[in-house]
Amino acid sequence: MQRLEIEGKHILEGEVRISGAKNSAVALIPASVLSDGIVTISNVPNITDRDALNEILEYLNADVKIEDETMVIDSTNIENKEIPESISKKLRASYYFMGALLGKYKKVNMYFPGGCKIGARPINLHLKGFEALGAIVTERENQYIIEADELIGNNIYLDIASVGATINIMLAAVKAKGTTIIENAAKEPEVVNVAMFLNNMGARIIGAGTSEIKIIGVSKLEGCSHEVIPDRIEAGTYMIAASLMGNNVKISNVIPEHLDALLLKLKEIGIKIEVGNDYFIISKSDNMKSVNIKTLPYPGFPTDLQQPITTLLTQCEGSSKVEETIYENRFLNVDYLNKMGSNIKTKDKEAIVYGVTPLKGCEVIATDLRAGACLVLAALIAEGKTTIHNIDHILRGYEGIVEKLNGLGAKIKIV
Numbered sequence: 001m002q003r004l005e006i007e008g009k010h011i012l013e014g015e016v017r018i019s020g021a022k023n024s025a026v027a028l029i030p031a032s033v034l035s036d037g038i039v040t041i042s043n044v045p046n047i048t049d050r051d052a053l054n055e056i057l058e059y060l061n062a063d064v065k066i067e068d069e070t071m072v073i074d075s076t077n078i079e080n081k082e083i084p085e086s087i088s089k090k091l092r093a094s095y096y097f098m099g100a101l102l103g104k105y106k107k108v109n110m111y112f113p114g115g116c117k118i119g120a121r122p123i124n125l126h127l128k129g130f131e132a133l134g135a136i137v138t139e140r141e142n143q144y145i146i147e148a149d150e151l152i153g154n155n156i157y158l159d160i161a162s163v164g165a166t167i168n169i170m171l172a173a174v175k176a177k178g179t180t181i182i183e184n185a186a187k188e189p190e191v192v193n194v195a196m197f198l199n200n201m202g203a204r205i206i207g208a209g210t211s212e213i214k215i216i217g218v219s220k221l222e223g224c225s226h227e228v229i230p231d232r233i234e235a236g237t238y239m240i241a242a243s244l245m246g247n248n249v250k251i252s253n254v255i256p257e258h259l260d261a262l263l264l265k266l267k268e269i270g271i272k273i274e275v276g277n278d279y280f281i282i283s284k285s286d287n288m289k290s291v292n293i294k295t296l297p298y299p300g301f302p303t304d305l306q307q308p309i310t311t312l313l314t315q316c317e318g319s320s321k322v323e324e325t326i327y328e329n330r331f332l333n334v335d336y337l338n339k340m341g342s343n344i345k346t347k348d349k350e351a352i353v354y355g356v357t358p359l360k361g362c363e364v365i366a367t368d369l370r371a372g373a374c375l376v377l378a379a380l381i382a383e384g385k386t387t388i389h390n391i392d393h394i395l396r397g398y399e400g401i402v403e404k405l406n407g408l409g410a411k412i413k414i415v
Contacts, residue, residue: 006379007411015250019045019399020228026093037223045399052090083110099171107147129169153178200224232258242282290318307374313353333371336364361386
């Protein structure tokens with residue numbers, strides 16, 4: 001098994017360019033099957049999640065060409081056949097094929113998706129949306145068969161503003177008869193990016209980025225070209241890295257307003273940040289103050305940055321409270337941070353982080369994607385060498401993380 005070895009205490013300097021957003025790309029790629037032509041998606045991050053989705057596309061007989069960060073997908077000869085568990089379980093985002101294939105063919109047959117074990121993430125909201133459009137859902141153990149004679153627009157209220165459910169219902173509804181309205185829709189930038197992609201193909205989606213999205217069904221979707229937005233979670237991770245060990249680190253290819261919640265917390269901590277049109281310049285601070293963090297749907301503080309910022313809180317004077325409101329298993333990183341020397345107490349969905357605590361390198365395990373990012377950040381400031389096992393989680397979501405960190409002056413390698 002591969003592992004990361006990181007030597008701590010090296011100052012980070014220079015520039016790092018942020019890749020395309022994982023959480024956008026993993027929806028755009030399945031959405032491409034809705035097209036009746038050829039789609040070109042640029043700025044696609046080179047991560048293992050992309051490869052897993054490409055495996056499903058090729059299994060369905062799509063013609064896919066990948067060059068650098070561009071995917072050209074021709075769905076003309078797709079065969080709508082059962083997607084087996086062996087490939088659907090490789091990532092959670094495989095569930096977007098449910099909405100896309102249902103929207104195009106009125107039937108989909110696939111197994112429950114995989115992904116990080118960060119808590120209960122049922123797809124009941126997705127299925128509720130499909131049923132509201134007229135589909136019948138049959139569940140057999142981990143297998144779902146979803147089919148409809150026809151899909152008809154409807155008003156759908158989401159009990160939780162779920163990004164996955166919002167996007168999946170959009171995919172299913174774009175070719176439905178009549179109008180679909182999603183109320184309490186997720187507002188994340190990734191939702192907007194997918195809606196723009198569908199509109200570029202000829203869909204009629206209004207209101208993406210607000211709590212109410214209107215989808216007026218169309219009969220045909222054409223090919224198009226589309227660009228993945230920059231990854232705000234990757235950007236946030238490097239912003240935290242620069243806050244810990246940076247000397248004028250420039251983080252480029254970002255959309256600053258997508259990171260307002262993190263920016264406000266870093267400034268509250270005492271980090272000095274220069275904000276440009278598409279970049280940040282950040283240096284570490286010697287006197288950092290404790291803050292309280294509460295994860296919320298966008299535009300609130302993102303759950304995907306809760307684990308990474310916990311590393312920064314270990315270096316802040318006083319006690320910080322972290323409240324996780326999205327996923328119940330998002331504190332699996334804490335035991336390993338404590339093993340490295342931090343002092344963090346958890347109870348239910350809250351953690352209290354006591355600082356300042358020096359960290360020491362040791363052997364740790366990445367239990368999920370963002371927990372892995374948290375441990376990479378901890379290793380950067382730890383005394384000595386840290387070895388991180390189970391790094392497939394990290395490579396799923398961070399393009400070229402080893403090359404990017406080494407380019408800034410870190411000492412990190414895959415073994």
